[in-house]
Amino acid sequence: MRHYERALITGASSGIGAAFAAELPASTDLLLTGRDDERLERLAARQMRPGRTVETVVADLTKADDRAALAARADEFQVDLLINNAGSGQIGAFLDLPAEDEMATVDLNVVAVVGLTRALLPGMLDRARATHRRAGLIIVSSTAAFAPVPFFASYAASKAFALHFAEALAEELRGSPADVVALCPGATRTSFGSRAGYRGGSFPGAADPRAVARDGLNALGRETVRVTGLVTQATLGPAVLPRRLITGVLGVAMRAMTARGR
Numbered sequence: 203m204r205h206y207e208r209a210l211i212t213g214a215s216s217g218i219g220a221a222f223a224a225e226l227p228a229s230t231d232l233l234l235t236g237r238d239d240e241r242l243e244r245l246a247a248r249q250m251r252p253g254r255t256v257e258t259v260v261a262d263l264t265k266a267d268d269r270a271a272l273a274a275r276a277d278e279f280q281v282d283l284l285i286n287n288a289g290s291g292q293i294g295a296f297l298d299l300p301a302e303d304e305m306a307t308v309d310l311n312v313v314a315v316v317g318l319t320r321a322l323l324p325g326m327l328d329r330a331r332a333t334h335r336r337a338g339l340i341i342v343s344s345t346a347a348f349a350p351v352p353f354f355a356s357y358a359a360s361k362a363f364a365l366h367f368a369e370a371l372a373e374e375l376r377g378s379p380a381d382v383v384a385l386c387p388g389a390t391r392t393s394f395g396s397r398a399g400y401r402g403g404s405f406p407g408a409a410d411p412r413a414v415a416r417d418g419l420n421a422l423g424r425e426t427v428r429v430t431g432l433v434t435q436a437t438l439g440p441a442v443l444p445r446r447l448i449t450g451v452l453g454v455a456m457r458a459m460t461a462r463g464r
Contacts, residue, residue, distance in 0.1 A: 203419050204381070206230050206283035206338055208255075210276045212263060212318070213288030215241040218342065218390060221415035222285050223249050231255040233279045235272055236288070237262050263288055263314035264306045273321035282329060283338040284322055285418075286315045286364075291357025304356045311360035315341060315367065323380070330379035337380040338422045341368040345388045345429060361386075365427065372426045385418035386429045 208231040213219040215236030223232055228251040235258070236242050242258040249256050259275055261268040276284075289311050292299045319339065326337035344361040351358035368384035375382060389408040414430045421428035 203227075204336060204338060204422055207335075208233065208279055208281045209283035209285060210235070210272075210279070210281045210318075210322070211285045211287060212236070212272075212314070214245060218387065218411045218414055219285075219287040220245050221411035222287060222340075222419070225412055225415045225419055226283075228254055230283070231279075233257050233259065233276055233281060235259040235261050235263075263318075264309040266317075269314055269317050270321075273318055276318075276322055277325050280325070280329060281322060282326055282335065283340075284318065284326065285340045285342070286318060287340070287342045288314065289342060289344075289357075289361075291354060291360070293354055295353060296355050299356075307356045308360055311357070312363050315364055319367075319371070327378060327380055335379065336423070339368075339371070339380060339382045340418050340422065341365075341382070341384050342418070343368065343384045343386045345386050347386060369426055381423040383418060383421045383425055384427045385414070385421070386427060387414045388430065390414050 205227065209222075209226055210233045211219050211222050212235050214223055214234035215238040219234075219236065223234060223245060226232065231254060232246075232249055234242055234246060234249075234256065237260065239258075239260045242260065246256045246258050257275075257279070259272050261272045263269055263272070290303075291307050291311070292303050296304070319341075323337075323339065326339075329335075330337040341364050343365040344358070346354060346358040347361035347365040349358070365384045365386065368382055372382035372384075387409065390411050391408045409430060417428055417430045
């Protein structure tokens with residue numbers, strides 16, 4: 203694992219975001235952001251060490267003003283590791299889900315990722331060149347990014363954007379002092395499923411969030427795409443099967459899961 207001086211973690215209140223905070227070395231200062239003030243403060247208290255700076259910023263990254271304020275604070279903090287982890291999504295038929303929830307998914311999973319990356323990456327690169335160190339960028343995608351997923355359409359599409367965005371940036375930044383990885387977790391033991399509207403309990407084989415975070419950190423400088431946890435048909439199918447067939451199979455599976463989980 204590379205050493206970073208200061209990291210910004212979005213969606214740090216719980217799940218994989220909190221796991222990133224736990225997995226980073228105690229020598230890495232942390233800027234933690236999320237919407238839940240109490241959870242952020244509890245996480246910050248757990249991560250405090252002698253000589254370590256841990257700050258929190260309560261922000262709703264679906265809002266432009268909050269994104270701008272966070273970017274300004276992160277630039278002042280002089281982050282050299284940006285972990286775009288915050289994400290949301292709703293399970294269900296697209297036309298049955300509230301329009302505002304679907305738009306929030308796009309704002310958080312796509313707009314916030316692009317906005318924070320564009321705002322912070324120039325400074326990260328300048329500091330890396332000045333100190334002869336390397337900057338790091340982790341964009342958390344999903345195994346859902348590898349195929350269209352009916353009844354999870356906006357989420358899967360937004361994560362496909364995150365995957366392609368990270369891969370393209372990695373190529374553009376080749377030769378620069380920055381490493382980029384798209385982290386694509388499969389089912390993970392977090393509260394994401396219940397927030398997304400799934401009531402069927404934990405998925406079989408769901409990964410530990412700290413193992414997922416550790417994989418992502420270890421992949422920096424070694425891989426551009428890191429798939430973790432349970433590898434699903436959605437991950438491997440598009441490489442060998444027609445997309446229409448994959449979409450149909452996933453549609454049947456998701457329709458049954460939606461009915462079972464509500």
